Amino acid sequence: MGYYDDFDTKPKKNKGNLGTWIAVSLVSALIGSATTVVLVPTMIKSNVIETKSAFADNGTTSGSKETVNVNIQTGVVEAVNKVKPAVVGVLNLQKSRDFFGRSSDEQMAGTGSGILFDDKGHIITNNHVVEGADTVEVSLQDGKRIKAKVLGADAMTDLAVLEVDPNDVKNITPAKFGNSESLNIGEPAIAIGNPLGLKFAQSVTVGVISATKREMPIYDEAGNEVFSQNVLQTDAAINPGNSGGALVNIKGELIGINSAKISSTGVEGIGFAIPINEADPILQQLMEKGEIVRPVMGISPVALTEVPEGYRGEVPVESGLYVYEAHENAKKAGIEAGDVIVKIDGEAVEDPIQLRKILYKKKPGDKIKVEFYRDKELKTVEMTLAKPE
Structure with missing residues (x-):
């Protein structure tokens, strides 16, 4: 929907080495990251x-x-x-x-x-x-x-x-x-x-x-x-x-x-x-x-399917959002790097796009319920969405 835009399915990314995965993770840092992406x-x-x-x-x-x-x-x-x-x-x-x-x-x-x-x-x-x-x-x-x-x-x-x-x-x-x-x-x-x-x-x-x-x-x-x-x-x-x-x-x-x-x-x-x-x-x-001021959780997420198995810990699920980095707002709520988020307000999330579609219906200051795995343990926390920095 831009100026003479092209539209097609984006080619699938190769699940390469850790360096490639980290690069993908940094791109996904849009949500909750202090980095502004235009x-x-x-x-x-x-x-x-x-x-x-x-x-x-x-x-x-x-x-x-x-x-x-x-x-x-x-x-x-x-x-x-x-x-x-x-x-x-x-x-x-x-x-x-x-x-x-x-x-x-x-x-x-x-x-x-x-x-x-x-x-x-x-x-x-x-x-x-x-x-x-x-x-x-x-x-x-x-x-x-x-x-x-x-x-x-x-x-x-x-x-x-x-x-x-x-x-x-x-x-x-x-x-x-x-x-x-x-x-x-x-x-x-x-x-x-x-x-x-x-x-x-x-x-x-x-x-x-x-x-x-x-x-x-x-x-x-x-x-x-x-x-x-x-x-x-x-x-x-x-x-x-x-x-x-x-x-x-x-x-x-x-x-x-x-x-x-x-x-x-x-x-x-x-x-x-x-x-x-x-x-x-x-x-x-x-x-x-x-x-439009959109809320953030304070995490840098990446789809769990993009994470090499050796870095997933002992989570008992195959899909979800891997927290590559937890920022201040997420840390306050008890979310840490390496956690795998599986649901937001009861709705399953598998990739950053799904997460944004949930968050962008809300505003800074709203509260959400987050369900996530830390290794084999399923945890639930309530957190307040923040304004982007």
Whole structure:
């Protein structure tokens, strides 16, 4: 879900010598380590398929399922009319520098889409649409361009919130949020955005919800998978420039933020959007704090399956999280290096990605129950999650 990203299954690592294992362990030190890892949703290159983001380069709440009966043709038109005015263009302007380090005038580095979602001038878009921008502008339905401030952005979820002067958008009805948890596979899905830039502003494509709860791997700059983002899959055409645009249901409600597609010879109609139910709490935090503060346990974990048998001690399990290093917060709770964590709040954990998915639903200060083995002895402790250092 990054800028012209590649998407494929990451090659399996060889279970090599201790030096290799330690290197893997240090990469896994993201959780609870004092080391800050810059997370960007960058996909590993593959000879099989390639995922392109929907960012146009210029060269540089749970609920039950619903049954909706509607005339599709009329319903699509009505849904588009509700949301289309709230879909805007987002322009990423950057300064370039010459050989002597002198900066030039700002030039458009790329364009994406965004959605006005309240009457206070707040606009949703993707992080990768505004990443690296010196200035961000928003293009309205009538072609007017206005300055926008980036209130906050989160590379992990690829979301960002912009703010414009409310007076500039007072005549636009904000998009209404739907419920992405109540979607039925096969129901209509409408994508609205700016494919290939402002020349095709507010283009509409129509398809269906192809699948829900797909998993999109997210990698760090070193190519290590660090998280897994839940996304909606649709066959509504998503093209460069659609990033940050609206995925809408037949009732004209916003159900997803368009983000990426699989682009490869012989592959058509596989696009992805961030579900609005998952995006909403992120947006609220970005507006309030300007960033997402995720909790840490205070450990450097590695999957037990990656640990050579000679270093596992006498643990009676084959899977879990080996604590390569315990930091201050974990030590307070009684967790030590060499322990093997098997459950968090009753949920089994086998690798760092599973652990992050559990922790990132919580906040610093929350308490969790940790079950772990120290050699053959099963122990249980309660600990308080901390803020990252």
